[in-house]
Every structure is written in C-alpha cells, then in structure tokens.
Amino acid sequence: MAGKTSLSPESLIALGTDVLARLILEEAEGNPAFRKRVKAALAGTKGPAAVAALIDRRLAALERGRAMIAWEKERALAEDLAATLQTIRVDLAELDPAAAVQRLLRFIDSHASLFERIDDSSGRIQDVYWQAAEALPELVERMQPPDQAIVPDRLVVSLSKATHPYACQMAVAVVPLLSAPVLDGWDQTLARLVENDSILEVRQAIAVARQTLDLYLELEQRRPTWQQNPVRVAETLFAAGRLDDALAWVRREDGKSRCRVVAVGEDSLPSGRLHDVERIALETRILDARNERAAAQTLRWECFAATLYPQMLCDYLRKLEDFIEYDEQDRAFALAEDFRNPYGALDFFIGWPRLDRAAALVRSHRADWDGRHYSCLVPAAEALAEAHPLAATILYRALLADILARAKSPAYGHGARHLARLDALASDINDWDGLDPHDAYRLALRQSHGRKTGFWAQVAAQGAG
Incomplete structure (x- = not known):
C-alpha cells in the first residue's frame, strides 16, 4: 500500500522546476x-x-475607488x-x-x-x-x-x-519599540493636536514607557468620568510599585467596569462593587503587596459570597494556612447551597466540580427549574447523567417542559433529544423519590401535548417514539 503523501519543502523541490512552474x-x-x-x-x-x-x-x-462594492464580491475583495x-x-x-x-x-x-x-x-x-x-x-x-x-x-x-x-x-x-528621544518628540507633537480619546490613549502609552506616571494620571483625569478606566490605571500603578495610588484608583466607584459577574437567572446587571470581579481580584493583589493579608482575604470571601465566582474561592483557599482550607471549603459549599439564585449555585457546583452537591441542589429545588435557562441546565444535566441520573432527569424534564409549554417549534429537535436522554436515563433509576416514573411521565406527556405533531415527528425521526 502506498504511503501517505505529505507536502513539505523537500517533497515539492523533488518535483522539479518544470512541474512546479506548471x-x-x-x-x-x-x-x-x-x-x-x-x-x-x-x-x-x-x-x-x-x-x-x-x-x-x-x-x-x-x-481612487468610489463605486459601491456588491456584497457578493466581498469574499474576493x-x-x-x-x-x-x-x-x-x-x-x-x-x-x-x-x-x-x-x-x-x-x-x-x-x-x-x-x-x-x-x-x-x-x-x-x-x-x-x-x-x-x-x-x-x-x-x-x-x-x-x-x-x-x-x-x-x-x-x-x-x-x-x-x-x-x-x-x-x-x-x-x-511605543515600547521606540527610543526615548523619539518618544519625547512624538509626545510633544501629540500635545499640540486637538485632544481626543485616541490621542490620550497614545500619550498615556508614551507616559508609561517614559515612566512619567504623574503625566499618565493627569491625562486620565482629562477624560470624562464615565470614560475613565480605574482598573487599568490601578494595574499600571501597581506594576510601577505605587501601591497607595493603585489602591485609591481600584476603589473608585465611577468609570468603566470591565468584568461583572452575572449569574444565570439574574434579572439585571448587578450594581454592587463585589460583582466587579476583575477589580476585586486586583484590589486583593494590591492589599497582599501592602502586607494587608487579612483585608485581602476578607475581600476575597465577600466577593465569593456575592457572586460564587470560583476563581475568587480558589484564590481565597490558596492563601489559607495548611489544614484550614478544608473547613473553609465546606463553609463555602454551605454558602453556595443557600445562595439566593439556585442557577448560580448549580453552575458553581458543576464547575468546581462537586456533582454530589449539585445533584442534591437539583433535587431540593425540583419544582423551581425553568427550562428557559438552558445555558445552565443543559451542561448540568449532561454532567450529572452518569452518576446522578435522577437529578439529570429533573433537569431534562424542566427543559422539555419549557419547549412544549411555549410551543417552541424551532426547538422541537432539542426537545426530542431531551426525551431520548430521559428514555435512556430511566433504566438507571431505582428510587424515583416522589417523581413520576418514566412510563407515567411519558403517558402524561402524550396526553398533554399529543397535538404537537411537529414535536412527535422529531421524536419518531430520532427513533424514540
């Protein structure tokens, strides 16, 4: 059998100039x-x-071009x-x-x-x-x-x-590639121009390269308050070792926010500073550098308690003394179980991962899950299916219930796949814990949604009819 032909400089050169030219x-x-x-x-x-x-x-x-370019020519252009x-x-x-x-x-x-x-x-x-x-x-x-x-x-x-x-x-x-004299001349040129966001951005980069951080701060303060970026300024000051200034900037409540944690099921963007996890992470690093370790740890815990952001808990546990971390991890898990938003708690336990706690959470909130939050429930159901089939069943039923209750015909294919997963999981469940067994569930589903022929056609097409 002939060996696989691969393209390489050596194999192409071996073809000879005549073949390559052709x-x-x-x-x-x-x-x-x-x-x-x-x-x-x-x-x-x-x-x-x-x-x-x-x-x-x-x-x-x-x-020179002036004519409009047709959309079908975009790829060639x-x-x-x-x-x-x-x-x-x-x-x-x-x-x-x-x-x-x-x-x-x-x-x-x-x-x-x-x-x-x-x-x-x-x-x-x-x-x-x-x-x-x-x-x-x-x-x-x-x-x-x-x-x-x-x-x-x-x-x-x-x-x-x-x-x-x-x-x-x-x-x-x-900017970092140019010499100091060239940067000096460039900054002088930019200073004479009409100031806009781009000019300020470049001048600030030059100020950082020249280590003139007072000018950097002055330029930042020329921006409207809503355009200022306290986290970026604090990062720059922290890198330069100006810890007091960095702490003052990272604690400013105005300006841009770059990374707010929003849990599935939250109605609106959280406004509290503890949800700005990038800002909090930087503040804790600054506090550590100032030898304010206790304050940094308190802030990490408060941020985790408000967001269930896993990295914040990882950072918190990593900074603890030996043997304390296990007790603190249990405290964190208990906090997550009582979190105001069960979707956020489920997402946390699936991601950590603690599937046993995720399954317990699913069972304790069995009547509360809303299939509209499929971005959380689908990966959770998939993760739980093997070791915790009852919990996975609860989630798949919630997902399917939402699709059928709202007659979401474009999602009927997903619904049919959810039903197929429920069929497969049923044989792994011995104790239904008060939940309708699968045969009864199937019968009720047919009675309630028998007229949704599009859905049942999808079920039949997948061999799960």
Missing part, C-alpha cells in the same frame, strides 16, 4: 489573489523598488486585500522593512474610504485590516533606529484619518 501557472490562472502573490515574488527578484511599485499600484487603485498585505509584510519587508512600514500604514489608511463602499457585515474585510495593524510592531522592530524615527509622524497622519481603532492600536503597540 502547477503554479494552473493555480494562478484561476486564483487572482495567488496570482498577485506570484507576481510579487517575481518582482522581488528585481529588488525592493519593483515590489514597492507593484504594491503602490494596488494601493492607488484602492484610494478580502482575498485580494490579504494578498496585498502578504506582499507587504513578507516580500517587501524582507527586502526593505522601512518601505514595508510606509506601505503598511498606507494600506491601513485605506479602510476609511473602503468601508464607505461596502457592507462588511461578515467582518472579513475588518479582519484583514486587524491583521495588518497587528503586523506593524514586527516590521518596526526590523527597521534601523534612524528609520524608526519617521514612524511617529506617519502614525499621526493615520490617527487623523482613522474611522476605526486600527491606528490607535498600532500606535500604542509600537
């Missing part, structure tokens, strides 16, 4: 993006000027843009990194006019521009230091043209 021509004939890559490689044999000229022609065409990007970041960058940076920035600047001409609802075009933005730091690193000095002025132009955050992301990413 294959390349065949592919280039029907693949415009590939054809552009081949032409760029050929231009590279003539030097960087030839590759740059090829790129410049494509960029000029992009910049994305492939064409990706080929142009590869020509810049591979073919030209290998020969002349400085020229590649100039073309890359020009390429990214084209997004503003292009997005006015196409509905990029799929995000394909945006993805190419994000890839381009992420490529800039690598190219800047490959430039000679004198050439790097031109990058800030060119990025200022990009910042002025941008309608999307590509330029700001690029500017922040290259």
